Amino acid sequence: MPKLTLDGREIDVQPGATILQAALSRGHEIPHFCWHPGLSIAGNCRICLVEVEKAPKLQIACQTQVQDGMVVRTASPRVEAARNAVMEFLLINHPLDCPICDQAGECRLQDNAVAHGTGISRYTEPKLALAKAVDIGEHVLLDQERCIQCSRCIRFCDEITGTSELAFFRRGERTVIGIWPGRRLDNPYSGNVVDICPVGALTLKEFRFQTRVWYLENTPSICAGCARGCNVLIATGRQRELMTTQGQQDDRIKRVVPRVNIEVNGHWMCDEGRLSFERLAVAPRLRQAESGGSAADYDEVVREAARALAAAAQAGRAGLLAGPRATCETLYAWRRLGSALGSLRGAVHAIERGADDELLLRRDKGANSRGAAWVLAPPTGEAGLLDAAARGEIDVLVVLGDALDPHDTPALPDAVRARVETLIYVGPFRDAAAEAARLRLPAAAWSEEDGSYVSFEDRVQLLRRARLAGGAARPGWRIAVDLALAAGVELPAWTQAADVLAAAAQDVRELDGLTEERIGLLGAPGGLAATAGA
Amino acid sequence: MEKILTRNIHKERSVSIDVYEAGGGYQALRKAVRSLTPDEVTDQVKKSGLRGRGGAGFPCGLKWSFMPKEKKKPHYLLCNADESEPGTFKDRLLMELDPHLVLEGCLASAYAIRADACYVYIRGEFVHAAGVLDRAVAEAYAKGYAGSNVLGSGWSCELVVHRGAGAYICGEETALMTSLEGERGYPRVKPPFPAQRGVWGCPTTINNVETLACVPSILERGPEWFAAIGPNERNSGPKLYCLSGHVKRPGVYEAAMGLPLGELIYDLGGGMLHADRPLKACIPGGSSVPVLAAAECDVALDFDSLVKAGSALGSAGIMVMDSSTCMVKALLRIAHFYAHESCGQCTPCREGTGWLERVLERIEGGSGRLEDIDLLKSVADNIEGNTICALGDAAAWPVQSFVKKFRDEFVAHVQAGKCTVLSHA
Numbered sequence: 001m002p003k004l005t006l007d008g009r010e011i012d013v014q015p016g017a018t019i020l021q022a023a024l025s026r027g028h029e030i031p032h033f034c035w036h037p038g039l040s041i042a043g044n045c046r047i048c049l050v051e052v053e054k055a056p057k058l059q060i061a062c063q064t065q066v067q068d069g070m071v072v073r074t075a076s077p078r079v080e081a082a083r084n085a086v087m088e089f090l091l092i093n094h095p096l097d098c099p100i101c102d103q104a105g106e107c108r109l110q111d112n113a114v115a116h117g118t119g120i121s122r123y124t125e126p127k128l129a130l131a132k133a134v135d136i137g138e139h140v141l142l143d144q145e146r147c148i149q150c151s152r153c154i155r156f157c158d159e160i161t162g163t164s165e166l167a168f169f170r171r172g173e174r175t176v177i178g179i180w181p182g183r184r185l186d187n188p189y190s191g192n193v194v195d196i197c198p199v200g201a202l203t204l205k206e207f208r209f210q211t212r213v214w215y216l217e218n219t220p221s222i223c224a225g226c227a228r229g230c231n232v233l234i235a236t237g238r239q240r241e242l243m244t245t246q247g248q249q250d251d252r253i254k255r256v257v258p259r260v261n262i263e264v265n266g267h268w269m270c271d272e273g274r275l276s277f278e279r280l281a282v283a284p285r286l287r288q289a290e291s292g293g294s295a296a297d298y299d300e301v302v303r304e305a306a307r308a309l310a311a312a313a314q315a316g317r318a319g320l321l322a323g324p325r326a327t328c329e330t331l332y333a334w335r336r337l338g339s340a341l342g343s344l345r346g347a348v349h350a351i352e353r354g355a356d357d358e359l360l361l362r363r364d365k366g367a368n369s370r371g372a373a374w375v376l377a378p379p380t381g382e383a384g385l386l387d388a389a390a391r392g393e394i395d396v397l398v399v400l401g402d403a404l405d406p407h408d409t410p411a412l413p414d415a416v417r418a419r420v421e422t423l424i425y426v427g428p429f430r431d432a433a434a435e436a437a438r439l440r441l442p443a444a445a446w447s448e449e450d451g452s453y454v455s456f457e458d459r460v461q462l463l464r465r466a467r468l469a470g471g472a473a474r475p476g477w478r479i480a481v482d483l484a485l486a487a488g489v490e491l492p493a494w495t496q497a498a499d500v501l502a503a504a505a506q507d508v509r510e511l512d513g514l515t516e517e518r519i520g521l522l523g524a525p526g527g528l529a530a531t532a533g534a
Numbered sequence: 535m536e537k538i539l540t541r542n543i544h545k546e547r548s549v550s551i552d553v554y555e556a557g558g559g560y561q562a563l564r565k566a567v568r569s570l571t572p573d574e575v576t577d578q579v580k581k582s583g584l585r586g587r588g589g590a591g592f593p594c595g596l597k598w599s600f601m602p603k604e605k606k607k608p609h610y611l612l613c614n615a616d617e618s619e620p621g622t623f624k625d626r627l628l629m630e631l632d633p634h635l636v637l638e639g640c641l642a643s644a645y646a647i648r649a650d651a652c653y654v655y656i657r658g659e660f661v662h663a664a665g666v667l668d669r670a671v672a673e674a675y676a677k678g679y680a681g682s683n684v685l686g687s688g689w690s691c692e693l694v695v696h697r698g699a700g701a702y703i704c705g706e707e708t709a710l711m712t713s714l715e716g717e718r719g720y721p722r723v724k725p726p727f728p729a730q731r732g733v734w735g736c737p738t739t740i741n742n743v744e745t746l747a748c749v750p751s752i753l754e755r756g757p758e759w760f761a762a763i764g765p766n767e768r769n770s771g772p773k774l775y776c777l778s779g780h781v782k783r784p785g786v787y788e789a790a791m792g793l794p795l796g797e798l799i800y801d802l803g804g805g806m807l808h809a810d811r812p813l814k815a816c817i818p819g820g821s822s823v824p825v826l827a828a829a830e831c832d833v834a835l836d837f838d839s840l841v842k843a844g845s846a847l848g849s850a851g852i853m854v855m856d857s858s859t860c861m862v863k864a865l866l867r868i869a870h871f872y873a874h875e876s877c878g879q880c881t882p883c884r885e886g887t888g889w890l891e892r893v894l895e896r897i898e899g900g901s902g903r904l905e906d907i908d909l910l911k912s913v914a915d916n917i918e919g920n921t922i923c924a925l926g927d928a929a930a931w932p933v934q935s936f937v938k939k940f941r942d943e944f945v946a947h948v949q950a951g952k953c954t955v956l957s958h959a
Contacts, residue, residue: 043723044880046920057919063723085916089885122909125892149878168718168878171701173888175878 002068007075019061019072020048030074031083031112033090033198034150035062038267040159042151045090047112049082050074058082083116092123093173094199095145103200105213109148130176137165137185139205139271140194144176147201153177153193160268161359163187177201188361191274192267195257206275207255211237219466220259220521222453224325224404224446225273227364229455230265231522232256234277234447234466251467253277253447261522264459270361279405280445284430287471290440298441298472299486302479305439306486308422312396313341319385320346321410322376322400323427324366327451327463329500330400330443330476331368331375332508333491337480340489344398345388347381348372349410351402362456365408371454374510374526382410390415400476401427401434403446409433426479428469442473449475450497452519458527460511462519535763538751538772539744540788543631549666551673554634560679562750566642567687570753575646579749581757583770587624588614588705588742589820589848590924591837600729601647601737610733611649612714612740613640615656615663616698616705619820620871621851624774625743627786629656629663632747633670637693639746641679642753644691647739651692655710658700667695702875706923707740709877720879721923744774764791769836779816779854780807792836799831799854811856815940819848821868822928824935845935860955861940862947865932866894872929883926886917890933897944900951907944911937 001012004022013022018041023030033045041063049058053071058079061072073079090109098104130144154166154177165185169178179185185193194204216235223230235257237250256277258269289301312318318341320334338344351365366372373379388394390413397420402408406429417423417436425437428445448469454460469475477500484491494500498516505511510527518524542548542557554560566575580595601609613636617625628636636654644652656664671693674680680693696714703709704719711733713719732738748771752760764770773791775798778784782804787793789802795818799805806813813828818835823846826833833843840847855864873887890913893906914930914937921927937944946954 041723043922046881049920060723082916082920085920086881089881089889089916092885092889122912123889125889125896128888148881149884170878172873172876172878173884175884 002066002070004066005069005071007073013066017066019050019052019059019064019066019070022066023061023074028074030061031116032062033108033112033148034152036152036155036196036267038160039152039155039196042155045086045148045150047083047086047090047116049079049086051076051079080116083112084118087113087117088121088123090148091117091121092125093128093145094148095127097146101146101200102203102208102213103146103197107200108198128173134178136179137190139190139275140185141203141205141208142177143201143203144178146199147177148199149175149177150198151177152196152198153202156193156196157185157187160192161187161189166193188270188272188357189268189359191271192258192269196267204255206278210254216254217466219447219464221447221464221466222367222461223256223269223273223276224367224453225270225276225365226362227366227369227456228265228360228362229367229453229459229461229523230269230273230360231259231261231461232269232273233259236467253281253466264455264457264461264523265360268360270359272361276404277447280447283406283428285428285445285470285473286425286430286434286440286442287473288442289472292438299482301439301441302482303486305422305424305441306483308396308439309398309424309483310341310487310489312394312422313338313344315395316343317393317395318342318344319389319394319397320344320376320400321382321385321397322346322348322372323402323409324348324351324364324369324372325403325408325446326368326372326400326476327449327453327497328368328371328375328460328504328511329451329497330480331372332504333477333480333494333500334398334400335376336491336503337484337489340484340491341487345385345394346377347385348377348379349382350379351408364456367404367455368453370456370458371452371460374454375504375508386413386416389420392419394420396420396422396424398424398426399433399437401425401429401431401443403428403444406431412436426476428473441479442469442471443476443479444469444473448473451475451477452497452501454510454526455523458510458525458530459523460514460519460526461523462516462521535772535788535790537788539628539635539747539774540632540786542635543627548631549633549670551634551670551677554632558754559634559750560638560677562753563638563642563645563679564685566645566753567685567689572646572648575642575753578752578757579646582748582752582760583757583767584745584748584752584760585769585837586742587744587748587773587850589619589822591847594741594745597729597741598643598647598739600727601739602729605648607736608650608734609648610736610738611640611644611647611652612707612710612733612738613652613654613743613746614705614707614710614740615654615660615743616710617660617743617849618657618702618705619822619849619851620868621776621778621817621853622820622849623776624786624850626660626663627774628743628747629660630666633663633666634674635747635750636667636743637670637674638679639749640693641674641684641691642749643739643741643746645684645689649691649739651694653714653733654693654695655704655714656695656697657705658698664695664697671695701877702871703877703923703925706925709923710740711738720877721925723922748772765834765836765839769838773835773850775802775835776849776851777803777854778851780811780856780859781805781854782807792834792839795831795833795835795852798835798852803854806854806856808856808858811858813854814857814859815855815861817851817853817855817932819846820851821853821871822931823848824931825939827939858956860947860953861936861943862894862898862953865936866891866898868932869894869929872925876925876929880922880926882917883921883929886913886926887929889913890929897948898953902948902951904945904948906948907937907941
């Protein structure tokens with residue numbers, strides 16, 4: 001392994017690594033703007049200039065490969081002077097609008113101005129006036145004055161989506177980024193350019209002016225938009241500290257951004273997933289238990305549902321139709337409830353739209369289709385269950401509503417509604433299935449509960465609660481436990497999702513040996529191939 | 535001195551292949567492809583001491599020897615005909631008046647580096663020269679000097695004239711490649727160097743027009759003959775000098791490497807334009823090199839002598855300024871050029887060149903402050919050495935040298951709020 005002496009400390013470096021990669025892998029920060037681990041090297045910002053022994057000029061750390069025995073200084077007076085210079089250059093035409101800029105607080109220019117700027121500018125000439133708030137796409141606005149021409153967004157559209165909507169126009173200090181005439185930044189991944197923009201030049205219309213980023217609380221979780229299972233950070237208002245003008249706690253989801261997981265989504269996510277929380281936010285919610293169309297006490301409704309379900313399950317005439325965005329925990333708890341009561345014929349609803357693309361998007365919108373198949377039922381059972389119900393073979397049908405979008409909850413054919421004696425809806429929304437149900441139990445939606453999903457690549461990943469469900473709503477597995485108690489059958493004394501997962505891992509072969517700890521922030525492979533060796 | 539590079543330019547129909555052949559043209563190429571190996575051609579050029587005429591003065595044969603010996607991908611020779619350094623107009627002369635000399639140089643050099651094709655990347659504004667070259671290329675193909683199986687040697691080489699769109703930056707070797715590939719003319723971060731990964735990712739050598747035009751005579755008359763022209767083997771060969779500014783006879787002059795600057799101005803150039811206005815300053819190598827004050831002008835025009843004098847031969851664009859010249863205005867004009875031509879890719883050059891221009895504009899306009907003079911130097915220092923390509927240095931050097939050598943004039947300009955030179959010129 002090549003050896004590098006970095007600021008006096010000798011370290012081993014992966015062959016072929018650049019100085020910047022070597023430094024970052026040791027937690028040694030070298031400032032950078034244009035370099036991004038998911039994109040090609042541009043070398044244009046010049047802030048990462050470092051001193052390499054024997055090289056007469058300063059070298060850019062992002063592009064210079066480590067040679068064995070290389071001696072690099074990243075904090076010498078010469079290096080610091082060059083950083084001061086680059087920062088001064090970057091700021092001469094940059095507007096001082098941090099107080100109204102969405103990027104403030106997570107802006108690399110701001111951070112590096114503090115860390116490597118001199119605090120004063122010698123520039124007294126007028127700043128360049130360029131276009132502001134240019135509408136370049138469905139989700140993205142461009143501020144040409146804030147742009148530092150790092151070309152990350154251009155490289156993203158060239159190298160990742162291959163759509164090349166963006167380019168540099170004009171020359172020298174008049175250089176601006178823009179879209180080609182007649183085009184729009186309308187690829188399905190456009191929001192990523194906002195994430196990778198190191199300054200506030202590209203902003204997301206849906207997040208603009210919503211909040212200051214230091215009021216956000218980030219929760220690592222998994223996108224529920226499709227079977228890819230992109231790792232995300234869910235950003236909510238900080239529950240304790242931020243109050244709205246109405247004096248209420250503001251824990252709404254403000255944005256969702258990708259969380260790096262090279263095995264799953266790399267650095268990116270699609271716009272559909274990024275903005276899926278908006279559908280959740282505006283959907284009519286079921287907050288309280290209801291019986292016969294009017295609000296009722298939760299325990300009351302649970303008792304009523306338990307009675308009906310127990311009788312039908314004993315007679316082998318109970319069914320469960322689950323959405324593919326229910327967690328493994330919920331599905332497993334219902335499976336256990338079914339066996340405890342007698343038998344519960346389980347099926348999983350399928351949500352399929354569009355097509356798989358070459359990057360991330362999947363046609364299967366069921367974020368836990370794979371997990372549901374492992375835990376509850378093979379993916380082919382839906383039609384059979386509904387047919388049986390339409391033939392009058394099912395007395396009690398439980399519908400587990402979709403966790404993300406009311407439109408994705410299975411629609412029940414009229415024949416099913418007509419023949420099923422008791423329809424029980426367990427879910428977060430007032431969707432069509434809920435309207436048809438006599439008994440309604442409010443469940444937590446995506447982002448409101450802990451749990452696990454299994455991606456189409458058999459990767460088990462953890463969802464984390466980012467906000468409270470509100471009202472009487474609770475995780476679907478807890479409702480199963482409540483029903484068991486009311487029906488007088490025994491389920492283990494689970495108090496948190498991790499307990500349910502631990503039980504499932506002992507029972508479901510594909511989850512064998514998995515614990516929340518082993519799954520961790522980046523997920524772990526499940527399925528028979530992975531667990532056979534474990 | 536006997537004319538080598540300009541030997542044909544005064545002939546009638548000098549652009550035609552017949553005239554060129556009648557003067558012994560294409561014999562060097564014939565000799566190379568029929569009786570020399572590519573490495574032997576390279577060796578001869580190495581021995582001649584030929585250094586690049588485009589600006590940097592890199593030894594030509596050494597550059598060629600960086601090309602892979604074993605061919606895994608196509609090799610390319612690029613002829614840099616994007617001559618756009620202010621004060622430089624020698625390549626244009628060769629292309630307009632002796633295109634076959636340029637093409638023979640291209641082909642013989644292409645043979646040396648085992649090239650499959652040679653692209654002549656010509657500055658967009660050189661419309662006439664491009665037409666002349668196009669016709670010459672067609673003639674060379676017709677005579678079997680280019681294309682498949684050149685002169686029956688078994689070696690094939692395509693020859694293409696490609697017109698740029700008129701950007702100074704595209705004369706920078708890696709920007710030229712990017713432009714040739716059809717992309718925005720941005721310089722590339724080096725390494726990799728062109729010989730490792732050049733145009734279309736293939737090994738590439740890029741030489742200036744005049745450099746390539748020297749090659750036929752080296753092959754005809756031998757490297758020793760070439761090396762003997764000029765002061766020493768590191769500064770050898772015939773050289774074209776572009777003389778402009780306040781002289782009686784501006785123009786392109788061919789002389790041996792190492793021509794004394796005084797001889798160029800006062801003998802070949804006919805002396806200063808106005809008898810009562812003596813020499814004040816001279817930029818010896820195109821606008822990017824440091825200016826020489828009159829007292830420094832007793833210097834030989836070759837690579838090493840000018841470096842010793844604190845400047846550079848660059849592209850041999852010698853700009854002569856007499857006592858009526860306002861150095862603030864002259865520097866502003868240069869700074870404007872670099873601000874206009876900066877490609878905008880990397881931060882120091884993109885932001886710094888515009889800053890320099892605006893400060894100079896303010897001084898020139900009478901709103902300068904004394905601290906602006908140090909600011910100019912500091913901004914230039916912050917650009918120099920920190921950019922992707924040499925344009926940043928090219929923008930910085932004139933500022934540093936003008937401010938250093940003519941500081942009193944800048945001070946006077948600031949204090950008077952106007953030019954103090956023209957009034958008593």
